[in-house]
Amino acid sequence: MESLIISSFSILLLWWCVIVSEAVMYGQVQSPQYPKPYPADLHQQWDLDVPQGYKIQLTFNYLDIEPSVNCFYDYLMVLHGKKILGRFCGQNSIDPDHPGNKPIMSPDNHLQLVFVTDDSNPGPQQPIGFSAFYQAVDVDECSLPVLEDSDPPCSQICLNTLGSYLCACHHGYHLRADQHTCVLDCGGGAFTESQGTLSSPGYPSNSPLAVDCMYNISVEPGFQIILNFSSTFHIEEIYNQGPTCLYHWLLVSIPGEKPRKLCGDKSPGVLHTGSPSVQLEYHTDNAGHSRGWSLHYTTQRVECEIRRSIINGRVTPDFAQYFYRDYIHVRCDLGYKLMMDGKEIRSFKSMCQHNGRWHMPLPECKIIDCGVPRPLLNGGVIFLSGSNNEYRSVIQYHCIEPYYTFRGTNYVNFTCASDRKWRASDNDAIVPPCYPVCGRPSVDLTLRDRVFGGRPAPEGSFPWQVFLMSGGRGGAIVIADRWLMTAAHNLENAKYDKENLKVYVGNIKISELLKFPSLAISSVHVHPGYKNNHMRTNFDNDIALIKLNSSITFNANVMPVCIPPQDAELNTFGLVSGFGMTEDWNTADNLRYISLPVVDQDKCHMWIEQERATRRDVAPLTANMFCAGLPEGKKDTCSGDSGSAFVMKDGDMYWVAGIVSWGVDCGQPGKYGIYTRVTQYANWIQKTMEEH
Numbered sequence: 001m002e003s004l005i006i007s008s009f010s011i012l013l014l015w016w017c018v019i020v021s022e023a024v025m026y027g028q029v030q031s032p033q034y035p036k037p038y039p040a041d042l043h044q045q046w047d048l049d050v051p052q053g054y055k056i057q058l059t060f061n062y063l064d065i066e067p068s069v070n071c072f073y074d075y076l077m078v079l080h081g082k083k084i085l086g087r088f089c090g091q092n093s094i095d096p097d098h099p100g101n102k103p104i105m106s107p108d109n110h111l112q113l114v115f116v117t118d119d120s121n122p123g124p125q126q127p128i129g130f131s132a133f134y135q136a137v138d139v140d141e142c143s144l145p146v147l148e149d150s151d152p153p154c155s156q157i158c159l160n161t162l163g164s165y166l167c168a169c170h171h172g173y174h175l176r177a178d179q180h181t182c183v184l185d186c187g188g189g190a191f192t193e194s195q196g197t198l199s200s201p202g203y204p205s206n207s208p209l210a211v212d213c214m215y216n217i218s219v220e221p222g223f224q225i226i227l228n229f230s231s232t233f234h235i236e237e238i239y240n241q242g243p244t245c246l247y248h249w250l251l252v253s254i255p256g257e258k259p260r261k262l263c264g265d266k267s268p269g270v271l272h273t274g275s276p277s278v279q280l281e282y283h284t285d286n287a288g289h290s291r292g293w294s295l296h297y298t299t300q301r302v303e304c305e306i307r308r309s310i311i312n313g314r315v316t317p318d319f320a321q322y323f324y325r326d327y328i329h330v331r332c333d334l335g336y337k338l339m340m341d342g343k344e345i346r347s348f349k350s351m352c353q354h355n356g357r358w359h360m361p362l363p364e365c366k367i368i369d370c371g372v373p374r375p376l377l378n379g380g381v382i383f384l385s386g387s388n389n390e391y392r393s394v395i396q397y398h399c400i401e402p403y404y405t406f407r408g409t410n411y412v413n414f415t416c417a418s419d420r421k422w423r424a425s426d427n428d429a430i431v432p433p434c435y436p437v438c439g440r441p442s443v444d445l446t447l448r449d450r451v452f453g454g455r456p457a458p459e460g461s462f463p464w465q466v467f468l469m470s471g472g473r474g475g476a477i478v479i480a481d482r483w484l485m486t487a488a489h490n491l492e493n494a495k496y497d498k499e500n501l502k503v504y505v506g507n508i509k510i511s512e513l514l515k516f517p518s519l520a521i522s523s524v525h526v527h528p529g530y531k532n533n534h535m536r537t538n539f540d541n542d543i544a545l546i547k548l549n550s551s552i553t554f555n556a557n558v559m560p561v562c563i564p565p566q567d568a569e570l571n572t573f574g575l576v577s578g579f580g581m582t583e584d585w586n587t588a589d590n591l592r593y594i595s596l597p598v599v600d601q602d603k604c605h606m607w608i609e610q611e612r613a614t615r616r617d618v619a620p621l622t623a624n625m626f627c628a629g630l631p632e633g634k635k636d637t638c639s640g641d642s643g644s645a646f647v648m649k650d651g652d653m654y655w656v657a658g659i660v661s662w663g664v665d666c667g668q669p670g671k672y673g674i675y676t677r678v679t680q681y682a683n684w685i686q687k688t689m690e691e692h
């Protein structure tokens with residue numbers, strides 16, 4: 001405990017001497033040289049300090065100073081600042097009424113003692129001086145008298161503590177930051193729930209005066225606060241050139257809007273703030289009267305507006321209103337596609353955002369199109385209805401008449417379907433091919449007049465006629481766009497090699513035909529039953545097919561002849577065309593033709609056998625051949641005609657019955673021409689064409 005008495009007690013024997021002690025809880029002060037008599041000529045001062053919040057109580061346990069009237073010579077003075085609390089001399093132990101016998105209390109935590117002595121030393125009974133204790137005494141701030149123009153230490157409850165005091169507030173109030181004053185608890189603060197109730201302090205009792213209550217309602221973005229005021233509402237309204245909320249008000253602040261002051265006795269009812277946060281400030285001043293207010297708030301999701309009508313499309317789901325976090329899709333009507341920023345999109349989805357906007361703008365529904373119709377080989381397409389190849393446009397395919405045709409129909413209609421494909425009425429997306437029309441020459445030579453002797457063929461009368469060169473001259477027959485048929489023996493000189501063959505089509509004059517290069521040949525197919533025939537004594541199976549490298553486009557001058565069904569019956573008459581020799585043994589430039597009757601097979605067989613009996617160079621007649629010609633002769637086919645067609649007519653259609661094959665002394669009376677019987681080979685032709 002001794003160490004607590006921190007006192008730097010150095011006494012300086014100077015005329016002026018100040019003893020300063022640090023703030024301590026208690027201590028002792030004594031005159032110099034105590035308990036010996038004090039010296040003369042002293043002027044000593046002690047500054048006593050105790051901690052803040054305490055006063056100093058000074059108690060003399062001994063006082064003996066030379067007495068004088070008014071303590072004029074020697075004295076001990078107790079001062080507080082400039083105020084003298086006491087001036088002592090004499091002896092307190094002798095005089096019980098001596099002021100030094102009562103403790104002295106300082107107004108605060110400072111006190112000064114000043115001890116002054118004069119130069120005269122009194123007689124033998126020398127006074128000793130003084131000895132005093134001081135101690136810190138707590139101040140009860142709470143019971144201090146309140147000075148005018150100043151506030152009490154605490155506005156409500158004052159609690160004294162050692163060296164200090166504390167303020168406290170009654171229930172429903174709280175201490176302000178100044179630690180002295182109390183304010184009514186507003187029940188304010190932050191409200192973050194999606195709904196809640198708030199009311200003025202004390203509601204439904206009268207509102208206290210001088211309050212400033214803050215209420216912050218703040219919910220998640222995307223939600224909007226709706227205030228619903230109770231019908232009991234009363235905030236003082238002042239009539240000052242009309243009602244004003246001058247002293248009491250409820251200030252409603254919505255971000256981005258001008259704050260609104262509410263007062264009066266009419267409830268504002270329901271207030272849609274349209275905001276996720278709203279601040280309320282209730283203010284009353286020191287006077288007046290307000291009964292207060294109460295409200296219940298709720299939240300609703302932000303609404304996103306939408307342009308509902310989408311041309312040729314629709315928005316799903318179809319709600320009356322769309323709110324924050326709602327999703328919509330846009331679907332286009334059948335035949336329409338979703339377009340956004342000029343680009344097609346597969347699907348569209350948009351969400352209502354917290355700011356009331358859709359995260360994507362609405363797309364457009366644009367009509368689909370099927371694209372430019374595919375061209376049709378040997379055909380064409382025309383538009384029947386619609387435009388720009390759009391949905392439901394109708395187009396019509398046709399083949400180039402009369403050389404090509406669809407099977408079973410002249411036209412095929414296609415409609416642009418919702419899957420962006422051109423589709424026929426049976427839903428098929430494939431355009432049928434155009435098949436060549438066979439055996440219908442533009443110039444039809446009637447067979448009614450039996451013409452005798454060869455005649456120049458008019459243009460377009462034998463469009464299947466091919467001029468063939470294979471060492472010698474010959475003919476061939478167009479039977480399909482990439483296939484020619486000829487006599488196998490025609491290819492012997494060319495050694496059955498396509499390189500040595502030349503074929504020309506499209507004109508009735510050789511001179512014209514030779515102005516253009518030969519058609520390119522891709523392969524040669526000789527009937528497997530045909531035997532190499534250098535001795536020209538076996539013409540059985542005298543048939544071969546030539547495949548062209550590319551398709552011929554048919555027209556009035558080139559057209560295939562029809563292939564008969566297997567084993568079809570022959571007519572009695574037919575027409576043969578060819579570039580071969582005329583009856584006067586000249587080489588023809590112009591294609592010629594003759595009309596010839598078919599000779600009875602037995603009759604021909606007998607004739608051939610007769611010939612064979614006299615000559616060794618005559619081949620036998622087989623069932624794969626037939627004969628045609630007139631007994632009087634002059635009309636026949638000759639060597640240059642080999643490979644050309646013997647055609648017959650059914651209705652308006654020509655079909656190939658024979659291939660000019662061989663003969664005996666052509667054009668002589670009693671001799672006939674012999675033809676490969678094509679009806680025996682229909683299956684082989686079909687098969688060969690399919691396989692190559």
Ligand SMILES: *[C@@H]1O[C@H](CO)[C@@H](O)[C@H](O)[C@H]1NC(C)=O
Binds near residue numbers: 189190214215216279
């Ligand atoms: C209320 O909101 C305002 C503005 O956002 C803010 O400055 C204030 O601190 C808030 N008060 C409370 C009690 O949350």
Ligand SMILES: *[C@@H]1O[C@H](CO)[C@@H](O)[C@H](O)[C@H]1NC(C)=O
Binds near residue numbers: 270
């Ligand atoms: C507002 O509150 C009243 C009373 O509680 C209630 O009847 C009314 O339906 C509420 N209105 C709205 C829009 O919430």
Ligand SMILES: *[C@@H]1O[C@H](CO)[C@@H](O)[C@H](O)[C@H]1NC(C)=O
Binds near residue numbers: 384396411412413425
């Ligand atoms: C193709 O359309 C035309 C025009 O609409 C119509 O006249 C014709 O009958 C249709 N043909 C077929 C095969 O559907």
Ligand SMILES: *[C@@H]1O[C@H](CO)[C@@H](O)[C@H](O)[C@H]1NC(C)=O
Binds near residue numbers: 520521522549
């Ligand atoms: C036949 O056609 C093919 C491809 O189409 C080509 O490479 C070849 O040269 C053609 N042959 C002739 C002889 O034109």
